[in-house]
Each structure stands twice: as C-alpha cells, then as structure tokens.
Amino acid sequence: MSFNYNNAESAQVAILDPAGSLTSNLTMVRAPVDVSAMESEAAIANTVASSTSAHVTIGLQDAGSTGAGTTAIDATVGGSGIAWTANTVKAQTMSTSASDLDADDAVNVAYTEGAALDPDSIWADVSFVYGIPGGIA
DSSP states (O other): OOOSOTTEEEEEEEEEOOTTOSEEEEEEEEOSSSEEEEEEEEEESSOBOOOSSSOEEEEEEEEETTTOOOEESBOOEEOTTOOBOTTOOEEEOBOSSTTEEOTTOEEEEEEEESSOOOOSEEEEEEEEEESOOSSOO
16 A cells, blocks of 8 residues: 555554454454544455355444454445455445544454354554544545
8 A cells, every 4th residue: 555645654453363263353453543543445365255154244333542442443344245355355445534543542353254254364554644634634
C-alpha cells in the first residue's frame, strides 16, 4: 500500500491456523500517537466458495486503550455469500470518522467464520498517517 504522505506507516499481521474459534478479535498494533487509518486490506490462504453458511469475514476495529473496544474502522470484507480466492487481497473501505485513533489505541483484527472452515492463515494490513488530518475525506 502507498499513498502520498511522508508521515505514513503500515502494520501487518499474519495469523497462522486461526482455528479454535469461529470469532476472534486479535490485537494487530497499537497507535504510537494520534493517527488516522487510511487504507486496509485482508486476504486468506485458502479459496472459499460463495456460501451463506461457510464464509469468512475480516474487519478492523478501534479497540481503545483497553484492547476490548469493537468500533469498526473499516467496512468488513467477505461475509455471507462472498467468495475468497486464495492469497488474493481484498481492499477494505475505511470509515470517514471512526478511523481516527488516539495514541495507545489498539487496532484489532475482527475475524469471523460462518462455519468451521479452518483456513491455513489470514493476513491483514493497515496503513495510517501520523496526526489526525480530519479523517478520510
């Protein structure tokens, strides 16, 4: 990911074998200072056919300083009736205001399986700009 800011950074997380729970909120990164999340992407290692029962949903959340918050900072990708192609990135649409994070806020990956699919791994990436330039325009 790249965009035209000199004060931008990215954080990535790969979660190997996320089996064991059909729903997980896993901390990806903590905001070092006040930041605005600008872009995010996600992928899974397996192909998942379009299904209303066996599906995967991935999104990012502002989990606050405690790491327990669940405020969505982007539109989730995947979900009921949405297919995934193995190792193919899906771009996520950022929220226009909720993507502003305070210093020390955790960013969680919210992962949900509609059935026990047991993918080999999932991957998520978020890019952010230091300071809060008014959120996403």
